Structures are given as structure tokens and as C-alpha cells.
Amino acid sequence: MRYVIKVCYDGTSYGGWQIQKNSITVQQRLEEVCLEIFGKKTSVTASGRTDSGVHAAGQVCHFDAQTTIPADKIAAVFNAKLPEDISVLKSAYAREGFDANRCAKKKTYAYNFYLSPCRNPLKDRYAVWIKNPLDIAKLKDISGVFVGEHDFKAYCKSGSQVKTTVRKLYSVAVTDKAFDGGTDITIRVCGAGFLYNMVRTIAGTMINYAEGSLSLEDIRRSLEKGDRESVGRTMPPQGLVLESVDYGYELFS
Numbered sequence: 001m002r003y004v005i006k007v008c009y010d011g012t013s014y015g016g017w018q019i020q021k022n023s024i025t026v027q028q029r030l031e032e033v034c035l036e037i038f039g040k041k042t043s044v045t046a047s048g049r050t051d052s053g054v055h056a057a058g059q060v061c062h063f064d065a066q067t068t069i070p071a072d073k074i075a076a077v078f079n080a081k082l083p084e085d086i087s088v089l090k091s092a093y094a095r096e097g098f099d100a101n102r103c104a105k106k107k108t109y110a111y112n113f114y115l116s117p118c119r120n121p122l123k124d125r126y127a128v129w130i131k132n133p134l135d136i137a138k139l140k141d142i143s144g145v146f147v148g149e150h151d152f153k154a155y156c157k158s159g160s161q162v163k164t165t166v167r168k169l170y171s172v173a174v175t176d177k178a179f180d181g182g183t184d185i186t187i188r189v190c191g192a193g194f195l196y197n198m199v200r201t202i203a204g205t206m207i208n209y210a211e212g213s214l215s216l217e218d219i220r221r222s223l224e225k226g227d228r229e230s231v232g233r234t235m236p237p238q239g240l241v242l243e244s245v246d247y248g249y250e251l252f253s
Contacts, residue, residue, distance in 0.1 A: 034065070110186050143206065151226060171190045
């Protein structure tokens with residue numbers, strides 16, 4: 001029987017999602033719990049890989065198992081055995097043919113940072129501090145340039161082995177909220193799929209533009225010609241959160 005789970009995790013202590021030799025990962029922890037619960041090695045497949053230090057509010061995974069545990073109770077069984085920085089929020093039977101990775105239609109990521117003259121230690125685990133002021137209106141204005149289908153070759157890590165670097169973004173939106181002494185800002189990106197470091201580099205490019213170190217022509221050139229010299233910095237991982245994955249129907253009804 002195939003099951004689907006919605007997973008939330010703080011990625012600070014992990015080397016990303018995918019199992020690897022030299023660091024502990026989220027997939028490793030989930031598969032260790034599967035072995036304990038089901039008594040056999042079980043592969044847990046996610047909607048996509050998150051990088052080292054990146055968080056998830058709504059990662060979707062599937063696995064196959066034979067168990068008498070009711071599908072909606074599997075989440076609680078997992079949570080009794082998982083570390084405190086990983087939680088299964090929901091669990092259910094998966095539809096026939098469901099694949100958490102291949103069936104995903106849209107993913108939404110949020111990149112969080114804050115503007116302030118002083119660093120705020122209470123924000124730094126899930127957001128990035130930017131000391132120098134930037135033009136929030138410019139940040140919002142440039143967001144629309146990335147919407148649509150583009151070749152994002154300049155926005156992924158060099159050497160990435162993918163068949164195509166063309167990706168489609170459905171929306172890029174900026175929200176801001178003042179706090180005592182600064183402003184919290186979120187860049188929210190929704191797309192059909194993403195390249196390695198793509199969202200963090202889009203965020204960095206938008207920030208560089210709002211700071212005045214990149215022009216509109218630079219950004220257009222990066223999308224039209226793949227010019228890596230025309231993109232901004234790749235932002236640190238702790239500001240990035242996989243918020244949700246859309247499959248075109250409710251997984252946990």
C-alpha cells in the first residue's frame with residue numbers, strides 16, 4: 001500500500017533532504033523511523049530535494065508499506081519517534097499511481113529576510129539579516145520580470161546536470177511588514193519546478209537590484225542570454241522555506 005505524508009522540518013542541522021555519505025539528512029531520519037515502525041528498509045520519496053540548511057513547511061513524500069496502522073494515524077506514530085526538528089503533519093492513503101515527485105504540478109518557496117540596522121538573534125534561524133537599506137518598491141517592481149517561461153541557466157549552480165534549464169514560474173510576489181526597528185520581507189516564488197540554487201539566486205538578484213547594484217537591463221540579459229555576470233548573489237540557505245506542493249487535488253481529504 002502506498003502512503004502520502006506532509007512533512008515539516010527545520011533544516012538547520014541537516015545536510016538537505018537526500019541521503020548522503022557525509023552528513024545526516026531528513027530522508028535518512030524518516031527512513032530510519034520507517035525501519036523501526038515497519039520492520040523493513042523503506043524508501044521515502046519527496047516532491048523534490050531541499051538543500052543543506054533549507055527548511056520545509058509542507059514537503060510531500062510517499063512510501064510503500066504493509067501495516068495495520070490506520071493511514072491517518074501514521075503521522076502520530078512517526079512523530080513519537082522523530083527528532084524534534086522534523087514532524088509529520090498529515091498522513092493518508094495515496095491515490096493509485098501517485099508519486100510525490102513526478103505528480104507535483106506546482107511548488108511554492110518563500111525566501112525570508114529582514115532589514116535592520118542591527119542583527120536580531122531571534123530571527124536569524126529562519127531569515128537573513130540585511131543591514132544596508134534597499135528600495136522595497138523596486139523589489140516589488142522587478143518581481144514580474146521572472147514570471148513566465150525562461151531559461152534560468154544563469155540562476156543555477158554551474159555544473160548542474162539537468163536536461164534543460166528552462167523553467168516556468170507562475171508568480172513571484174513580495175510582502176513586507178514593519179517591526180520595531182526594521183522590516184520583515186518575504187519573496188514568494190511559485191513554479192512548476194526549480195533548479196539547484198534557483199530561488200536563492202532569484203532572491204539575491206532582486207535584492208541586488210533593489211540595492212542599486214544591478215539594473216533592469218542586467219536582469220533581462222541574464223534571462224535572455226544566460227549571462228552569469230548579470231545575476232546577483234546566491235542568498236544563504238536559512239532564509240528559504242519550501243512552503244507547499246500542489247498536485248491539483250487535496251491529498252489529505
